[in-house]
Amino acid sequence: MGQTSDRIEVKDVSIEFPGVKALKEVNCTFSCGEVKALIGANGAGKSTLMKVLAGANPTYTGQVLYNGTPVEIRNPGDARKLGISIVYQEVDSILIPNLSVAENIMIDYLVYDLKGVGVVNWKNMQAKAREVMKELEIDIDVTALVSSLTLAQKQMVVIGRSIVQNCKFLILDEPTAPLSTKETEVLFDLVRKLKARGCGIIFISHRLNELFEICENIVVMKDGEIVGERAVDGVLTINDIVTMMLGRETGEKLDKSGRELGENVLELKNFGDSENRVHDINIYVRRGEIVGISGLVGAGKTELCKSLFGAFGKTKGEYILDGKKVNPSDTGQAVKNGLALIPEERRKEGIFLEESVNRNLSVVTLGRFSKVLGFVNRAKELETAKDKIEKLTIKTPSPNQKVGLLSGGNQQKVTIGKWLDSDADLYIFDEPTKGIDVGAKMEIYKLIVTLARSGKAVIYTSSEQSEILTLSDRIYVMYDGTVQKELNPETTNDQEILFYCTGGK
Amino acid sequence: MNNKEFSARKLLGQWGILIAIAIAFLIFSVAAPRAFLSVDNFITILRSISITSVIAMGATIGFAAGVFDLSFASLATMGAAFSVTFIAWFNMPMPIALLATIACCMLVGFLNSIVVVKFHVTAFLATLAMSFILDGFVLTYSGGSMINPKVDSASGMKVVREVPTAFWNLGKSPYIIIIMFICVIVVELFLSYTKHGRILYMVGSSPQAAKLSGVNTGRYIMLAFFATAIFSAIGGTLIASRAGTVQATAGSSFLMPSIAAANIGFSLGGRGKANALGTFAGAALVGIVENGLYAMAFPYYSINIVKGIILMVALIMSGLSQKSQD
Numbered sequence: 001m002g003q004t005s006d007r008i009e010v011k012d013v014s015i016e017f018p019g020v021k022a023l024k025e026v027n028c029t030f031s032c033g034e035v036k037a038l039i040g041a042n043g044a045g046k047s048t049l050m051k052v053l054a055g056a057n058p059t060y061t062g063q064v065l066y067n068g069t070p071v072e073i074r075n076p077g078d079a080r081k082l083g084i085s086i087v088y089q090e091v092d093s094i095l096i097p098n099l100s101v102a103e104n105i106m107i108d109y110l111v112y113d114l115k116g117v118g119v120v121n122w123k124n125m126q127a128k129a130r131e132v133m134k135e136l137e138i139d140i141d142v143t144a145l146v147s148s149l150t151l152a153q154k155q156m157v158v159i160g161r162s163i164v165q166n167c168k169f170l171i172l173d174e175p176t177a178p179l180s181t182k183e184t185e186v187l188f189d190l191v192r193k194l195k196a197r198g199c200g201i202i203f204i205s206h207r208l209n210e211l212f213e214i215c216e217n218i219v220v221m222k223d224g225e226i227v228g229e230r231a232v233d234g235v236l237t238i239n240d241i242v243t244m245m246l247g248r249e250t251g252e253k254l255d256k257s258g259r260e261l262g263e264n265v266l267e268l269k270n271f272g273d274s275e276n277r278v279h280d281i282n283i284y285v286r287r288g289e290i291v292g293i294s295g296l297v298g299a300g301k302t303e304l305c306k307s308l309f310g311a312f313g314k315t316k317g318e319y320i321l322d323g324k325k326v327n328p329s330d331t332g333q334a335v336k337n338g339l340a341l342i343p344e345e346r347r348k349e350g351i352f353l354e355e356s357v358n359r360n361l362s363v364v365t366l367g368r369f370s371k372v373l374g375f376v377n378r379a380k381e382l383e384t385a386k387d388k389i390e391k392l393t394i395k396t397p398s399p400n401q402k403v404g405l406l407s408g409g410n411q412q413k414v415t416i417g418k419w420l421d422s423d424a425d426l427y428i429f430d431e432p433t434k435g436i437d438v439g440a441k442m443e444i445y446k447l448i449v450t451l452a453r454s455g456k457a458v459i460y461t462s463s464e465q466s467e468i469l470t471l472s473d474r475i476y477v478m479y480d481g482t483v484q485k486e487l488n489p490e491t492t493n494d495q496e497i498l499f500y501c502t503g504g505k
Numbered sequence: 506m507n508n509k510e511f512s513a514r515k516l517l518g519q520w521g522i523l524i525a526i527a528i529a530f531l532i533f534s535v536a537a538p539r540a541f542l543s544v545d546n547f548i549t550i551l552r553s554i555s556i557t558s559v560i561a562m563g564a565t566i567g568f569a570a571g572v573f574d575l576s577f578a579s580l581a582t583m584g585a586a587f588s589v590t591f592i593a594w595f596n597m598p599m600p601i602a603l604l605a606t607i608a609c610c611m612l613v614g615f616l617n618s619i620v621v622v623k624f625h626v627t628a629f630l631a632t633l634a635m636s637f638i639l640d641g642f643v644l645t646y647s648g649g650s651m652i653n654p655k656v657d658s659a660s661g662m663k664v665v666r667e668v669p670t671a672f673w674n675l676g677k678s679p680y681i682i683i684i685m686f687i688c689v690i691v692v693e694l695f696l697s698y699t700k701h702g703r704i705l706y707m708v709g710s711s712p713q714a715a716k717l718s719g720v721n722t723g724r725y726i727m728l729a730f731f732a733t734a735i736f737s738a739i740g741g742t743l744i745a746s747r748a749g750t751v752q753a754t755a756g757s758s759f760l761m762p763s764i765a766a767a768n769i770g771f772s773l774g775g776r777g778k779a780n781a782l783g784t785f786a787g788a789a790l791v792g793i794v795e796n797g798l799y800a801m802a803f804p805y806y807s808i809n810i811v812k813g814i815i816l817m818v819a820l821i822m823s824g825l826s827q828k829s830q831d
Contacts (some may be wrong), residue, residue, distance in 0.1 A: 052562065075768060162820060298539055306717075309717065311716065311717060330721055331716050331717060331719045331721075332719045332720065334719065335718075335719030336719075341717055343717050345713075347716045348714065349711075349713045349714050350717070352707055352710045352711050352714055352715075353711070354777065354778075355706075355707070355710060359703070363703075363715075363718050363720075364718050364719055366700045366703055366704065369700075370699060373699070374699040374700045374701055375694075375698050375699050375700075376698055376700055376703060378698075386621060449567075450577045
């Protein structure tokens with residue numbers, strides 16, 4: 001395996017996507033035998049930088065040096081030749097579920113090394129795979145199908161494959177986000193073993209306390225730049241890192257006046273879903289109030305939204321809406337109870353891409369336009385759609401335009417628009433500004449405030465602290481499937497939110 | 506791409522079936538004026554596509570909801586067997602026998618939907634299994650031989666009532682053609698103009714988005730299976746009344762033509778999804794070509810080649826029209 005002296009230097013690497021400079025002249029060095037963390041807020045450029053090293057961002061400018069020699073990494077094959085492996089967050093995308101663990105680990109042998117007729121030497125292949133797993137002390141049956149493994153085990157399989165491919169640098173992109181505490185421990189043990197073998201590990205994570213446990217160095221990124229690199233030396237604290245991550249920023253001021261806080265619309269006591277995706281949640285939301293739910297990816301925000309909306313079936317604990325105990329068993333009941341959901345995966349879950357703006361806007365309230373024998377009154381439907389398009393300033397050439405052809409911000413307005421006439425009392429926004437440009441974000445904020453002014457209660461989730469601070473009257477911070485802390489935006493700041501988001505107590 | 510090219514492609518993509526029908530019509534009118542170009546022959550064409558059209562209406566509703574129900578043809582066989590034997594063997598008056606046939610088919614549709622919705626089996630596979638069960642069931646029911654309502658069956662059932670003329674009339678023109686048109690119109694109105702049809706399309710287009718808009722997607726998938734079952738029952742009844750007897754494979758010969766008709770019709774008017782008028786046009790195109798080729802004394806055993814080519818060209822056309830919209 002690699003000598004400890006091997007190192008990769010990134011020199012003045014920049015990447016430009018249409019309209020955005022994703023990386024700005026980044027300089028950084030990664031060495032074998034070292035665990036280096038890469039952190040930063042969403043969109044800071046961590047994944048972009050790692051994709052450069054993995055050969056998935058071929059359009060970079062600048063230079064990558066391997067032990068001082070300039071190298072080109074323009075495709076995943078280049079990266080592999082240099083011994084760079086990446087374990088993406090979606091491990092499923094690089095494993096073949098219907099094949100066994102051994103076949104997945106030995107995929108190179110199957111694809112490249114089989115010559116002639118290509119008869120698979122099962123015994124040999126499984127023995128080699130078993131050997132690797134044993135070396136890494138991973139306890140997984142190599143004859144098991146990958147589809148039967150847990151997510152944590154799948155990560156192990158990908159790591160095992162990297163070892164077979166003689167990897168010297170292993171990039172782990174937020175590997176712990178979906179793992180339980182125990183699984184995380186197992187992964188960390190493995191990381192330490194790899195380090196001892198002389199592997200260089202680059203570790204991306206949002207969970208700061210984890211990084212302090214496993215990394216020697218922490219590189220902080222913000223807005224496509226590296227803003228600092230610090231050694232984990234016992235002096236460094238989570239707060240230092242948080243300060244570096246956030247920097248200081250100013251934004252347009254949002255006018256939230258003209259709202260009246262009323263009685264409780266939603267109250268949860270020890271709320272959870274049947275499969276414990278979220279658990280022991282105690283929160284309330286009042287009429288006219290905007291409640292921000294902060295938390296990192298994987299903290300359970302989306303799961304909370306969906307379980308409130310009945311998408312996971314019956315729930316545990318007390319779920320009180322407008323003073324009445326409810327327990328929606330499906331989404332239809334949740335809508336009848338007066339809920340509206342703007343889901344996180346807009347294109348997949350929020351809108352019907354192939355349908356017109358008009359039809360998207362009427363999907364929730366179609367019943368109102370169809371009294372006699374279920375026939376839809378198209379004139380009335382169109383009139384309502386035009387009304388909504390005007391109210392929400394949806395930019396579309398006509399109500400008959402396919403929603404898939406609109407911009408992200410306008411698609412999101414359509415998703416909001418379908419609920420406008422549904423008599424919903426509680427609006428749940430799950431990361432509504434994800435993938436939306438800055439200008440459109442402000443418009444979405446204003447729409448949310450308008451809804452609150454008209455007496456609706458609003459739950460708003462986001463993994464961006466600044467957004468939560470701008471918008472919320474009260475903040476709940478989620479971590480590991482439950483609400484960890486309630487904060488007042490008047491007295492807290494993004495540092496404190498991030499502190500609780502990352503598991504601080 | 507310039508505008509002219511764009512609109513030509515769009516025209517072909519959206520109205521290609523109607524153009525193809527017109528061209529086929531012209532060619533056969535010129536090539537075989539005597540045999541093809543007559544009122545009698547048009548009625549023959551309509552009659553020949555009626556059963557396919559009716560059965561394909563069920564498949565159309567299934568496709569609209571994103572459900573590939575493969576059992577509809579076997580269900581039609583069962584419908585055919587039940588409709589005639591409920592009268593002949595079980596002494597039911599005709600209206601009751603027909604309603605009972607529809608009810609039995611709907612029960613099968615219900616079972617299909619349970620397997621798909623509750624047990625999360627892919628519709629295609631669940632209904633493949635169901636079609637085997639149904640084929641075997643009909644054979645068992647008939648005692649392994651053809652059902653002839655005029656003689657006692659191999660399974661030991663006695664003929665206790667004569668099948669009325671009204672039943673046999675269902676399979677003759679004009680009744681069979683009228684029934685076809687009614688079915689097409691009902692499904693067109695249902696899918697395009699009613700709330701439930703609209704939501705069926707939504708479920709077919711994105712089940713998650715439908716669910717998170719408050720739609721009970723399971724219930725709509727069940728509705729699609731029910732609709733398919735009803736049209737299979739009606740189609741089956743027409744098969745029995747037209748043929749007079751029921752073969753154990755009576756319905757299965759309509760499986761591929763129905764699927765083809767529905768898919769040829771996807772692109773009609775740029776709708777881009779299964780729809781009743783499109784399916785009817787698809788069935789008509791295949792029917793006209795088949796009839797015209799017979800009129801030109803084209804060897805009957807080669808006609809499937811032409812049918813296959815029509816389907817393939819139609820699919821390529823709709824693929825092109827989709828592309829031109831991107």
